[in-house]
Amino acid sequence: MKNNLSIFGGEKVIPEGTIKKWPPIDKLDVDYVLSSLNGEIHSFGPNCKEFEKEFAQWNGNKYAITTNSGTAALHMGIAGCDFGCGDEVIVPAYSWSSSATCILHHNCIPVFVDIDFDTMNIDVDKIEEKITEKTKGIIVVHLHGLPVEMDKVLKIAEKYKLKVIEDACQAHGAKYKEKKVGNFGDCAAFSFNQNKCLCSGEGGMFVTDNEEIYNKAKMLWNFGETRVPFENRDYHAYALGWMYRNNDLTAAFGRAQLKKLDWYLEVQKKNAEVLTNILKEVESLILPYVPENCEHNWYNYTIRLDMDYFGIKKDKRKFRDYVLKAIQSEGVKCGIWQSFILPIMTVFQAKNAYGKGCPWSCKYYRKEINYNPEEYPNAQKHCDTHFGITDPLRAPNDEKVAELIGIAIKKVIDYVKEIGPKKFIEKCEQFLK
Numbered sequence: 001m002k003n004n005l006s007i008f009g010g011e012k013v014i015p016e017g018t019i020k021k022w023p024p025i026d027k028l029d030v031d032y033v034l035s036s037l038n039g040e041i042h043s044f045g046p047n048c049k050e051f052e053k054e055f056a057q058w059n060g061n062k063y064a065i066t067t068n069s070g071t072a073a074l075h076m077g078i079a080g081c082d083f084g085c086g087d088e089v090i091v092p093a094y095s096w097s098s099s100a101t102c103i104l105h106h107n108c109i110p111v112f113v114d115i116d117f118d119t120m121n122i123d124v125d126k127i128e129e130k131i132t133e134k135t136k137g138i139i140v141v142h143l144h145g146l147p148v149e150m151d152k153v154l155k156i157a158e159k160y161k162l163k164v165i166e167d168a169c170q171a172h173g174a175k176y177k178e179k180k181v182g183n184f185g186d187c188a189a190f191s192f193n194q195n196k197c198l199c200s201g202e203g204g205m206f207v208t209d210n211e212e213i214y215n216k217a218k219m220l221w222n223f224g225e226t227r228v229p230f231e232n233r234d235y236h237a238y239a240l241g242w243m244y245r246n247n248d249l250t251a252a253f254g255r256a257q258l259k260k261l262d263w264y265l266e267v268q269k270k271n272a273e274v275l276t277n278i279l280k281e282v283e284s285l286i287l288p289y290v291p292e293n294c295e296h297n298w299y300n301y302t303i304r305l306d307m308d309y310f311g312i313k314k315d316k317r318k319f320r321d322y323v324l325k326a327i328q329s330e331g332v333k334c335g336i337w338q339s340f341i342l343p344i345m346t347v348f349q350a351k352n353a354y355g356k357g358c359p360w361s362c363k364y365y366r367k368e369i370n371y372n373p374e375e376y377p378n379a380q381k382h383c384d385t386h387f388g389i390t391d392p393l394r395a396p397n398d399e400k401v402a403e404l405i406g407i408a409i410k411k412v413i414d415y416v417k418e419i420g421p422k423k424f425i426e427k428c429e430q431f432l433k
Contacts, residue, residue, distance in 0.1 A: 005415050007329035008431055013408035014331025019401060022391040023199045023264075029256040036252035044229040045248030051255050052205070055190075058258060059182050061207040063214040065221055066251055070169035070191025070204035072221070072244035074102035074139075077187045077206065080217035081163040083108045086364025087136040089165075092122035093341050094379035095141045099167050100342050103139070107359040109369060111135070112343045117378040118289045120144065120302065124152040131156075134366050137163040142171035142181050144337075144388070145197070145297035146290060150176050150184040165189070169204070172197040173265045175295035182207050187217065192254055195390055197268070197299055198261050200254030203246050221245060264395050268298040271393040271402035275301060278406030282413055284309040286385075300337060301393055303409075304385040310421045316384045319421055322428040323412060324387045330408035334389045341379040343371040 004010030036047050048066050056064035067073045083089060085107045091100050093112040100110040111130050116123040120143050127138065138157060140148040157164045164185035168174070171181045172190060182188035187208035192200040206221070208214050219225065224241025225234075272288075279285055286304035290296045305312075305320055312319050327334055347353055348371045351360040359365065373380065391397075392405055416424045 005326050005329065005412060006331075007326045008427065012329065012331045013411060014401075014404045016331070018331065018404065019333055019392045020396050022195070022394050023257060024260075024396045028259065029253060032252040032256040033249060036248045039248065042248050044245045045251070047248045047251040047255060048246050051246075051251040051258070054255060054258055055205050056207060058261070059180055059190075059207060061182060061188075062209040063207065063211070065206040065214070065218060066246040066254075067204040067206055067221065067244045068246055068250075069202060069244075070189050070193065070196075071098040071102060072242070073189030073191070073204040073206040074098055074165070074167060074169075075105045075242070076217035076220050076244065077139075077165040077189055077213075078102055078106045078108060078137075079220040080187055080206075080208065080210075080213035081137055081165065082216060083136050083163070085359065086134060086362055086366070088132060088134040088366070088369075089137045089139060090127055090130055090135060091139040091342070092141050092143070092379075093343055093376035094120065094338065094382055095143060095167070095342060096169070096338060097342065097345065098169075099139055099141050101347065101353075104347070104353045104359060107362065108136075109134070109359065109365060110342075110348070111369065112371065112376060114376040115143075115379045115382065117381060119146055119148075119291065120382060121146060121148045123378070124149050124156075127153070127156055131160055131162075132366060135160065135162060137165060139165045139167055140185065141167040141169075142174055144288075144302055145171050145174045145299035146288070147171065147174050147176035147181050147294045149291070149293075154184065169193075170196065170299040171297055172261065172299075174297040177293050178295075183209075186210055187213050192250075192257075197264060197297055197394075198254065198257055200250050200257060203250045203254055260395075265297055267395040267398070268393055269296075270399055271397065272296070272298040272301055274399045274402040275389075275393065275406045278403065279303075279409060282410060284413055284417065285409075298393060300388040300390050302337070302386055302388040304382065307385060310416075312421055315425070319425060320385055320387065322425055322432075323416065325428070325432070326412045326415075327387070327409055330411060332389065332405050332408050333392050334387055336386065337388045339383060341373065341376050341383055343376060344373045 006012035052064040103110040166185040166188035169191035190205040192203040224237035
């Protein structure tokens with residue numbers, strides 16, 4: 001058979017070494033990190049303070065606090081918005097676990113809303129039906145770098161007097177109506193983990209324009225104290241606090257990478273356009289959808305397999321997984337980002353985060369809450385059919401690499417269509433024993 005797949009012994013489309021690693025490291029990064037290393041403060045130091053100023057300026061925020069993770073920044077948002085015991089916070093049913101566990105960290109209760117299948121973001125038209133007298137806030141996740149339809153969210157929040165936290169951990173530079181995310185809600189969280197568009201290894205940033213929220217978040221960030229490390233501290237814990245501070249070396253790396261972030265985002269956009277142009281005529285693939293009022297940052301280029309087109313009724317995951325293995329074998333670095341919808345995760349099904357049923361056993365908790373997976377069909381459908389591409393579409397990889405990725409994916413899909421899904425699965429099972 002022509003164009004035999006690499007997984008079955010054919011020649012791969014993308015040779016080893018073609019796709020370059022992320023993030024690209026140059027003299028600027030080395031100079032910043034070595035300068036920090038040769039400095040006097042390796043905990044929360046001068047690079048941390050400068051990083052906060054520079055990121056706030058880049059994103060357009062009044063206040064910024066550099067943290068040791070995006071998860072920490074999300075928890076700071078919960079504390080900053082003054083959510084507490086028994087309060088309910090609405091969150092999408094599909095995201096990284098931190099989008100929901102940050103709610104538990106402050107003894108609040110997550111309430112899940114299904115996603116819109118087209119955008120993969122929270123279905124804003126289903127938010128209102130989940131609001132009760134206990135609801136205090138909404139966490140919107142700009143998943144994979146695509147902004148949520150914020151006008152509708154803010155209208156709902158105003159109607160019910162709710163706070164809005166933006167989980168922008170994947171969405172650096174993404175825009176809704178030409179305005180960067182992280183500037184719509186009461187506060188926002190960004191991540192600088194290894195695979196993020198702005199990478200400092202680990203780390204994150206909490207941002208807000210509200211001074212009261214800023215001060216409450218800062219207390220949680222620094223042991224419950226009211227003063228930060230570079231001020232005259234009295235080391236008194238005025239409230240429950242964590243230690244979410246960043247360190248100078250990580251912040252130095254982040255500062256250097258921030259100077260290149262606009263270029264990174266432009267490269268990702270161009271590469272995504274090339275890939276889309278190659279795959280847009282492939283009927284069996286569901287490509288990323290970008291509403292007219294949104295600007296994607298292309299953190300992750302997510303593709304779904306159209307199971308109806310292939311006639312797959314059962315074993316959808318098995319079919320998706322074999323297609324993915326075949327694409328990977330062609331030299332494409334791709335994978336499944338999140339395999340489970342959040343409500344099905346044990347911590348929510350068991351309702352036992354802290355032991356003895358806490359926080360759900362709290363006397364302030366509304367007993368009617370349940371986490372029935374059947375309430376989130378779009379989230380489950382997405383989980384069963386998707387795979388994503390991250391690093392290969394990033395600098396220093398160029399449009400030629402993006403083109404090869406498109407050719408490799410199309411090669412696999414064409415092969416599957418030629419022999420049929422059933423025979424493809426059988427052949428994979430035979431070769432992958």
